[in-house]
Amino acid sequence: MQLELKNPVVFLDLETTGINVVTDRIVEIALLKIKLDGNEEEKLFRINPEIPIPDEASQIHGIYDKDVEDEPTFKEVAKNLAKFIEGCDLGGFNSNRFDIPLLAEEFLRADIDIDFIKRKFIDVQAIFHKMEKRTLVAAYKYYCNKELINAHSAMADTKATYEVLKAQLDRYRDVEYEDSNGKKSKPIVNNIEKLDEFSSYNNNVDFVGRIVYDKNGIEVFNFGKNKGVPVEKVLTEQPGYYSWMLNSEFPLYTKKVLTRLKLKMMGK
Numbered sequence: 001m002q003l004e005l006k007n008p009v010v011f012l013d014l015e016t017t018g019i020n021v022v023t024d025r026i027v028e029i030a031l032l033k034i035k036l037d038g039n040e041e042e043k044l045f046r047i048n049p050e051i052p053i054p055d056e057a058s059q060i061h062g063i064y065d066k067d068v069e070d071e072p073t074f075k076e077v078a079k080n081l082a083k084f085i086e087g088c089d090l091g092g093f094n095s096n097r098f099d100i101p102l103l104a105e106e107f108l109r110a111d112i113d114i115d116f117i118k119r120k121f122i123d124v125q126a127i128f129h130k131m132e133k134r135t136l137v138a139a140y141k142y143y144c145n146k147e148l149i150n151a152h153s154a155m156a157d158t159k160a161t162y163e164v165l166k167a168q169l170d171r172y173r174d175v176e177y178e179d180s181n182g183k184k185s186k187p188i189v190n191n192i193e194k195l196d197e198f199s200s201y202n203n204n205v206d207f208v209g210r211i212v213y214d215k216n217g218i219e220v221f222n223f224g225k226n227k228g229v230p231v232e233k234v235l236t237e238q239p240g241y242y243s244w245m246l247n248s249e250f251p252l253y254t255k256k257v258l259t260r261l262k263l264k265m266m267g268k
Contacts, residue, residue, distance in 0.1 A: 001169035002038055004190045009034050009122065010084070011091045011165075013158040014099045015061040017053050021101045021208060022251050025049035026074055027063050029103075030154035031084060032162055043084055044155050046071040061152045078110035085114075089192055091122035093136050093161045096200065101207035101253065108252040116253075120196035124165045127199050131172060136160060143167035206254040211261075219261055231261050 003009065015028035027049050033041045046063070048071045058064045092099045100121060107114050128139045140148040140160045144167050150156040169190055205211040205219050211231060212222045219231045226234045226241070234241050242262055246255050 001166055001173070001190055003034060003166070003169070003192070005034065005036050005089075006192060007087055007089050007120075008036060009089045009091055009120075009192065011158050011162045012095065012099055012103070013092055013154045013161065014102060015063055015152070015154050016102065017049050017051060017057055019098065021098070021105055022249055024102065025051055026102065026106055027053060027068055028061070028154045029081070030158040031081075032155075032158045033084065033088065034162070042155065042158075045077055045081070047077065048073050061154075074106045075110040078107060078112050082107065082112050082114055089120040089122065089196075090116075091124065091161070091165065093139075093157065093164075094123065094125040096121050096123040096126065096207075101251065104207060104253045105251055108256065113256075120192045121199070122165065122192065122195045123199040124161050124168070127168055127195075128164070130198075131168070131175075136164070139164045143171060206251070206257040208251055208254060210250060210254045211257055231258070232265055235262055235265060 011032045011034070013030050014026050016024050016026055018024035026047050028047065029045050031043045033043075035041065046068055048068045050073055053063065053065050053068070090100055100116070104114070104116055124139070125136070128134060132139070132142060134142065136157060137148045137151050140146055140163070143164050144160075146163075148156065148160050173190075202209055203213045205213060209222050211219055214220045214228070214230075220228055221231060221234060222228075226238075242258065245258055
C-alpha cells in the first residue's frame with residue numbers, strides 16, 4: 001500500500017559513534033524522500049564526526065576513522081540536509097527514540113534551528129513492536145519475505161524500513177488494536193497523522209522524555225526530585241534549576257524546550 005501524503009516524508013537512518021544522544025555523533029546518514037507524487041529521491045552522506053569512532057561501533061556498521069577522515073563535518077553539510085528535509089515529515093526504525101533526537105542535536109550544534117515540533121514522526125519499529133515485537137531484519141523477513149542484505153548499512157536499512165511500512169499498511173488494514181484505555185480501533189491506516197499517533201510510545205515534550213505532558217496536558221519534569229512537578233512551578237519556586245539544567249549534560253533539544261517554556265512563562 002502506498003502512503004497517502006499531505007507532506008513529503010523522509011525516511012532516515014543514522015550510523016553513529018555510539019548510542020548517547022548527548023555525546024555521540026553521526027558518521028553516516030541515509031535519507032529517502034517520498035514525494036507527493038510517489039517519486040523517490042535519496043541522499044547518502046558520510047560524515048567526519050570529529051571524534052574517534054569506537055571499535056565496537058565500527059564493528060557494527062563497518063565505518064572506521066580512516067573512512068571518514070576526509071569527509072565533511074556535519075556542520076559543513078547541515079544546510080543541505082536541512083533544505084532536503086524542509087517541509088517534510090520524518091520516518092525511520094527506532095527513529096523517535098534515537099535517530100531524530102540525535103539529528104536534532106547535530107543541527108543545534110551546527111547552529112541550525114529546525115522546528116521539529118510541527119513534523120509528524122513515523123516510527124516503523126514502534127508499529128512493529130506493538131504488533132509483532134521483533135527487529136528490522138526479522139521485520140523485513142516477516143513483512144516483505146526478503147532477506148535484508150547489508151544490514152547496518154544506512155541506505156539498506158532506510159530502504160528496508162520504507163518497504164516494511166508499506167507492507168504493514170497492507171497487513172494491518174483490517175486489524176483492530178486495543179489501546180491503553182481498552183478502546184478498540186483500526187490503527188494502521190494510510191494517514192500520516194494516525195501513523196504519527198500510533199507509532200509514538202510516549203507523551204514527550206522533548207525527544208528524550210525529560211519533560212512530558214501529564215494527563216491534563218501540562219508540561220512536567222519526568223526525572224529526579226521534581227518528577228511529576230509542573231515545569232512552571234519548578235522554575236518559579238526554584239529559580240536556580242533552569243541554570244543548573246542548562247549547564248548540565250542534558251540534550252541541547254531538551255534545553256531548547258526548557259528555554260521555550262521559560263520564555264512562555266515570562267510572556268504571561
